[in-house]
Amino acid sequence: MKLITRSTDYALRALCFIAKYKGKIVSVSELALKLRVPQPFLRKILQALNGKGILTSLKGQGGGFTLAKEPAKIFITDIMRIFQGTLRLNECFLQKLACPHKKTCLLRKKITGIERYVLRELNSITLESLLE
Amino acid sequence: MKLITRSTDYALRALCFIAKYKGKIVSVSELALKLRVPQPFLRKILQALNGKGILTSLKGQGGGFTLAKEPAKIFITDIMRIFQGTLRLNECFLQKLACPHKKTCLLRKKITGIERYVLRELNSITLESLLE
DNA sequence: ATTAATGATACCATAATTGTATCATTTGTC
DNA sequence: GACAAATGATACAATTATGGTATCATTAAT
Numbered sequence: 117m118k119l120i121t122r123s124t125d126y127a128l129r130a131l132c133f134i135a136k137y138k139g140k141i142v143s144v145s146e147l148a149l150k151l152r153v154p155q156p157f158l159r160k161i162l163q164a165l166n167g168k169g170i171l172t173s174l175k176g177q178g179g180g181f182t183l184a185k186e187p188a189k190i191f192i193t194d195i196m197r198i199f200q201g202t203l204r205l206n207e208c209f210l211q212k213l214a215c216p217h218k219k220t221c222l223l224r225k226k227i228t229g230i231e232r233y234v235l236r237e238l239n240s241i242t243l244e245s246l247l248e
Numbered sequence: 249m250k251l252i253t254r255s256t257d258y259a260l261r262a263l264c265f266i267a268k269y270k271g272k273i274v275s276v277s278e279l280a281l282k283l284r285v286p287q288p289f290l291r292k293i294l295q296a297l298n299g300k301g302i303l304t305s306l307k308g309q310g311g312g313f314t315l316a317k318e319p320a321k322i323f324i325t326d327i328m329r330i331f332q333g334t335l336r337l338n339e340c341f342l343q344k345l346a347c348p349h350k351k352t353c354l355l356r357k358k359i360t361g362i363e364r365y366v367l368r369e370l371n372s373i374t375l376e377s378l379l380e
Numbered sequence: 381a382t383t384a385a386t387g388a389t390a391c392c393a394t395a396a397t398t399g400t401a402t403c404a405t406t407t408g409t410c
Numbered sequence: 411g412a413c414a415a416a417t418g419a420t421a422c423a424a425t426t427a428t429g430g431t432a433t434c435a436t437t438a439a440t
Contacts, residue, residue, distance in 0.1 A: 118337060118338070143384085143385065154430060160429095163387070173385095176385055176386080176438025176439060177383060177385055179386060179437080179438075204250075222377060227251055229369070230366055233365060237362050253398090275416065288399065288400050289398065289400080298418090305416095305417060305418085306417080307407065308406045308407025309409070309416055311407070
């Protein structure tokens with residue numbers, strides 16, 4: 117049970133690194149080296165971030181990636197959603213069987229409450245807040 | 249990202265059911281029928297609960313399972329731990345690379361905070377509280 | 381023209397979770 | 411005592427999610 121998967125993790129580290137470069141272009145090979153992360157995998161991740169409008173890419177020699185938005189406008193929930201899908205904690209519990217006694221709904225309520233809290237907390241974290 | 253896996257889910261439903269029977273013996277086949285859950289899988293789950301002292305089993309014809317403790321003394325975190333292992337939310341983030349800039353530690357702090365909250369909430373739920 | 385980069389995409393590997401099968405043992409019932 | 415109905419133990423299979431690799435096409439600087 118982890119809140120953040122490896123892909124998200126790598127993505128965040130990469131974004132932090134890129135953010136430090138303030139508009140300069142960073143290539144995958146450089147990043148992979150610095151972060152000590154498998155390059156092809158990182159590449160796939162950056163491509164996804166590009167596709168989702170978090171990064172901007174430049175092709176050709178000397179190309180690479182830069183941030184597409186200010187760090188203050190990149191929320192870690194955005195990143196999580198890209199790599200982990202919708203953020204829900206109560207995926208499976210009692211969904212088909214429509215809660216035969218509705219007692220167990222107390223559990224669902226609790227979990228929904230937890231979910232709300234978790235999302236609120238996570239939504240308070242931007243890339244900027246991770247930078248220093 | 250789910251807080252509760254299917255095994256835990258099944259286990260909780262089964263425990264609720266068994267708890268209602270107040271000391272009577274419930275067999276896997278009966279339970280599987282009532283809960284509409286694959287029987288061999290449910291069986292494995294109940295065996296685990298027995299092994300962990302949550303249920304007591306009786307072999308032989310007319311055998312089955314009963315609760316080994318009062319519902320008030322069975323915490324859903326106990327059950328989660330049995331099927332999902334240690335309850336941690338910040339498994340993978342920045343553990344090997346020992347936080348090169350310690351900036352990202354803010355994330356870790358946040359997640360640790362979330363984890364504490366989640367555990368506190370979950371620890372307030374017993375089987376009894378799920379019963380009505 | 382060459383080289384160093386990304387785009388797109390298909391494929392593979394690993395691990396966790398979910399689920400099945402089987403043989404041995406126990407116990408109630410006839 | 412034989413039989414049937416239950417669990418104990420355990421190995422195996424299937425499915426899914428995640429992590430990771432490979433490759434060919436395209437772009438752009440030198």
